[in-house]
Amino acid sequence: MLSALPTRLSQRLVVPVVCVSVTFIAIVDGAITTVALPSIARQFRLTTAALDGVVVVYPVCLAMTIPASAWLVERFGGKRVLLTALAGFLGSSLLCGAATGLGQLVAYRAVQGVSAGVLFPASTALLFGTFSSAEQIRMSRYMIIPQQIAPAAAPVLGGLMVDHLSWRWVFYVNLPVGLPAVLFGALFLAGGRGRRPGPFDRPGLLLSAGALGSGMFGLCEGPNRGWSSPAVVSSLVLGAVLLAATVAVELRRAHPLLRLRLFSDRLFRDTNLINLVGLVPIMGTLYLTPLFLQQAQGRSALESGLTTFPEAFGVLLTVQVAGALYARVGPRVIVGSGLVGVTAVLLVLATCTADTGLWTVRVYMFLFGAAIGCFFVPTTVASLATIDRKDLPQATMLNTVVRQTGGALAPAAVTTVLVLGTPQAAAASPPLPAYQHAYVALAAIAAATAAFAFTMPDRPARIAAGNSPDTGTADRVPRSGRRRTRVGS
Known part of the structure; x- marks a missing residue:
């Protein structure tokens, strides 16, 4: 009976519902955590400055994971990757709320960042792969709603939960929205099987993850530690060197993890x-x-x-x-x-x-x-x-x-x-x-x-x-760029 359910709902409805849920959860989590830091510091008997790792580890791990997301979507399909990343994000949110010490909280925030690094690109690829360019414009007009409401409402919601419940609820709040999204996606999202994208580019992953992680650490910590701090200078220099190496290596590989030639x-x-x-x-x-x-x-x-x-x-x-x-x-x-x-x-x-x-x-x-x-x-x-x-x-x-x-x-x-x-x-x-x-x-x-x-x-x-004025050959859209609506990843 359940196997017949996915065919009853159009992917034009299913994909936006799942993507809106993912976007809302991820943005709220990023905006709400800082509200809870003073309360967390009091419970763990630390200064707020000592919780810096809780804030920084998330964008660093997110940046390090993003390069692998495209290969994963191509290999395993958008549905499988998206739902796995969402389940990982929700599981780590639950663990963050149950953390008994700073070390645990930082570790679980790292898992959140890793999951989010796959979640964002997989969600976007699934959405834009389902709709044509003309339809994407209409969809984006609605997708922008959670993107704007979430960061505006998150601090107010976080303050209420910290004041009247506990700081742990700023992490638990992801579950009431996320769990139904996982179930809905598992039942109704079309199951793209993926394809063979070529061998996994390990050198590209190591270099790009190192470059993005080091650069993100330097950017996040520069204002706090000072731009002349040895840790900040070292991370920014290392990030720049690794970024240059990433570009040099990826442009020479037959199956690069980062298809930098798209920038041509x-x-x-x-x-x-x-x-x-x-x-x-x-x-x-x-x-x-x-x-x-x-x-x-x-x-x-x-x-x-x-x-x-x-x-x-x-x-x-x-x-x-x-x-x-x-x-x-x-x-x-x-x-x-x-x-x-x-x-x-x-x-x-x-x-x-x-x-x-x-x-x-x-x-x-x-x-x-x-x-x-x-x-x-x-x-x-x-x-x-x-x-x-x-x-x-x-x-x-x-x-x-x-x-x-x-x-x-x-x-x-x-x-x-x-x-x-x-x-x-x-x-x-x-x-x-x-x-x-x-x-x-x-x-x-x-x-x-x-x-x-x-x-x-x-x-x-x-x-x-969808607007087709007279066009010269220099500006003509390639045939592959005129995408027809087709469900799948």
Whole structure:
């Protein structure tokens, strides 16, 4: 009886439901953990600084695992890899909540990171492999909802659980959403069997994992330990050396773990570069504004969360418009205009003082969200517009690497500007001009990215989305890039 169930539901429904659940769980977990750190420190009788490993081990292990995700999806199929990674993530979440000491908690967070490193690319590959380019735009307009609601709601949810239940519930909270998703996916998700992607590239994995892990450690620890710290300098230098070695080795292999030749496609290359640099002012603002509200204005954590929350509503509003205009206008104009809007809002935020009212900041954050709503969907969809279906796992994996790196660069850049603008006598609390200078620095990065965005070739993306103006051979989408809807991984 159960064997007949998967055929009763369309994969156009099943895949988005599973992917939304995965996205929501992963984003909430990443945003909610920091709320519990003071409570964890009190129970384990440690300082909050001593829990640094709990925070850092997750992105480091995530980055080290991502390179293997594409090969796993190609070899075993999207369903099997996704559900296995999700089960591992949920199991490690349960173990994190039951941890009796710091060592156990760090170890279980490492397993969470390893699982998440496979979870993100597998989920994205499954989603984009199920829908055509035109359908991807419509789907992305709905997929952005959990991506925006989750990080906005996580701190509030985490605070309530820590105050009224226990810090352990910030990990247990993954189970009520994740377990039904595993069961639903096991019953209804189409079972792609995978294919033979070639021999596993062990040198590529060792080099890329070492490069990404070392680089991520340096970026995460640089603001805390100082950029001149021997551990930070060593990890960044090692990461750079291993990255160069990775590129040299992978370009010479017949079956590389990282298909770096995909970057020879200009649209794929340009959109990933825009993502890498453009995420710095976007994620940097979301990191900086709560600090400004709580440290420069003396607001409470709840006031801070409620003030930054309107950003999510701005995104949800604009992303619908951007999705509707994508095929007619093209990602170049939408992304470039959005980044111009980001630049303008950041310059306005730079004028805020200790006396600026909360509702004023809320309006600014709503406008900021409206601007970045033009960024996420067009860059993601356009990056895969000319990619052959068989290369989707590799392309989504490389996209994930780029986004994770951009996300790590953001707080590192913000903290560095704040430290440089803070006299040593007031090291515990940056002065108001330091925050203003940080907003200006982020605005400069956004402006430079906007200028570059207006140069990217978007005609292939418009064609793939269903708009077919007269095209020259230079911009024509390859036949393999015009993907028909077909379920499977």
